[in-house]
Structure formats: structure tokens, C-alpha cells
Amino acid sequence: MNALTPNRPAAPAPVGLLAELTHRCPLRCPYCSNPLELDRRSGELDTATWQRVLTEASALGVLHVHLSGGEPTARNDIVEITKTCADLGLYSNLITSGVGGALSKLQALYDVGLDHVQLSVQGVDAQNAEKIGGLKNAQPQKFEFAAKVVELGLPLTLNSVIHRGNIHEVAGFIDLAVKMGAKRLEVAHTQYYGWAYVNRAALMPDKAQVDESIRLVEAARERLKGQLVIDLVVPDYYAKYPKACAGGWGRKLMNVTPQGKVLPCHAAETIPGLEFWNVTDHSLGEIWRDSPAFMAYRGTDWMKEPCRSCDRREKDWGGCRCQALALAGDAAATDPACSLSPLHAKVRSLAVEEAAENPPDYVYRTIGSNVRSPLKEEVHS
């Protein structure tokens, strides 16, 4: 057995695997968490490799697999992959837009043992929802899909990503979830990475709107106790303390991209200089334990002040490394979403200013685009 050194914290067992099966998606949401440079179909892992990855994940201790994308049902082998999860005893969660081929595959997915469905809804009003998702006629397809999920007896979570284009619909999302028969609703304020970072000025709500959305959720939680569970993700830029991103770097989750790169979180590739290993070269266990990217910010040894001596260092793990890089210019800095960061006031005023201006048009998510950030000013410059 290898001796442990202070620079080499022991790897805890991962609980969750986010399998980004493909970046292909019929929707074009301007806050998509996928990277700006999307993987093409020709580079995607094949069925057998995904099945091996899932087998290795199960052996490592993973309990929960999120079958995600892009749109995971865009893959022809989604049923086979889901069956592998069921055969291995992995709890499978299909994270889907509910459009395109999703409905036609749902019965087969149910038959092979799919455990849970998480359906995205971009808005309550169809016209607004379809503007945000960038796809006409998506809303009726989503409603039909949700009805079938509930009819099959599968637990349904609705996921709504909240921003200034739909924050007036929070009460409507709650009513919609009840009407559809969902067990759980995610009211997830946009996290500003990837496409959402590019579109931040178009998406950032103001503080009063955010406070009202939180109040509505808290009231609904009380009213709908035992009927609807509501998970609330608050917006970073207005927060007091940062989120423990992905439950702490390399502690609970790993993310496998369509081409097989394994990341500690879906935005980790934005950090330059990190070396990511691929499942085609290494086993998942080797990658989890030994790959340079997972070791880089695991534990607390990498921390600087004010994180290093902070009482919360093992609660929020310094916040998000990708956000620290994007906003502070240093991935090892305290996440500026934290009120203890010297940059916090600047970040907050940036949000306030952007929310006060007229929103620019969305830059829609597209494969093969050459997107540049329209943001006027970076915090650290």
C-alpha cells in the first residue's frame, strides 16, 4: 500500500457519475453547461466503452448514474446503456429535454429498468420557453413526455434553470410541477459557466427578483410538503458563501465527456494546465485516484488564504475552482462568490450592473461555433 503524504490526500469513494453521452441536442439553451467547444458525433465513445465505464464505476462504489448530454436519447444505444446500469444495480437518472426521439424511446427505457427521469423545462409560457430553448414546438412535446413518464409510474423531476428571461415564472413552474405530477422540482438559478458565462448579461436577474423567487419557493415548500420536493440553487453572485462545487473537487462526482475525458466537474476543462485522463487510456479507478486533474484540488492542501484557515474549508471546499479562475484569474483563489473573497464586492456590483441594463440577445448553443464572450469587463483585469 502506498504511504499517504500531505500532498496526496486519500481519495474518498465517488457516489455519482455524470455520463455526458453526447453533446448533440435539439435544444440550444443559452445557459447550457456543456463547453463552448462541443464534441462531435464522430468522436463519441462506443457502446462497449460506456458499458465498461459503468462496470468500473459500479466497482468503485458509484451508486447513481446521470445519463445526460446534450440529449442522451439522441444516442441509438441509450436503451442498452440504461440496461447496463440496471444490470449493475446502478440507480439511473435520465436527464432529458423530452423532445426529439425521447418519447419514442421512453417505454423501452422503462422496460429495461430506468429508475428516474429529470425533464428540463425552459419556461411555463410556451412562447417564452421556446424562445429560451431555441426550438419551436418543444413545449407540447415536453408535456406529452412528462405525462407518459408519470403514467409509467416513473418518478419525475422537473428542472427549471432560472434567469432574467423566466424568473417571473417561478410560481408558474411550481404550479406546473404539481399539475404534471412531478415529485421533485429544481429551481436552479443559472450557474455562470460555459454558455451561461458568455450569456451572463442576458441572463443575470436583479437582487429583488432573486429574493422574490426564494420567498416563493420557501412558501411553496411549506404548502406542498409531502407532495412536491423543491430543490433551490441560489445564484452565486448574490450569495454570502459559495457552493461546495460538485460536493468538493474529486470527492463525490466525476463527469465523463462524450469523448471519454474524465473531469471533476463539467466546467473543469476551462482551467488551463490541468491534465485530464481518458477512459480509453486508463481505468476509471486510476483516473479517480491518480489523474493530475483530480489530484489538483482534492482536499485542502492547495488552498490559499482566506480559505486555508477558514472554518468552512471542509464545508464548501473553497467554492468553485472554475469560477475562481473565471473571476479571479486564479483557479486556486477563493471563489469570488464568497463574501470573504477580496473580489466579492466587485463581482456583486458586476451582477447588479448587468441586471440593470437591457439584456443583449442570446448567443445560442451551437456545435462548431466560434463564440467569444461579449462581457465587457473581467473582474480581475
Next chain:
Amino acid sequence: MLKLVDGTRSVADIADELGKTYAADPRAIETDILVMLDGLAEKRVLER
């Protein structure tokens, strides 16, 4: 305990079974069982 939740057994039945297995007074552990089941039902892990 969750293995005993099968849609047929009552809470009292579950308390009786667990009382036998762990040599405890079923009525004493019934409250703990109810608290746990309530919590899971609120999270919609279990259906009432």
C-alpha cells in the same frame, strides 16, 4: 427497516419484526420508525 416496507405491512407489524430481531420493545421503537418514515415520505422516497 426499509426491507420490511413492502406496501402490506403496517408500521406496527414492522415494529414487531424489528423488536424481535433486535430484542427491543416494539412500542418503544415505533416512534423512531414513524419519524424516519415521515422524513422519507416528505422527500417522496416512500409513498403513503
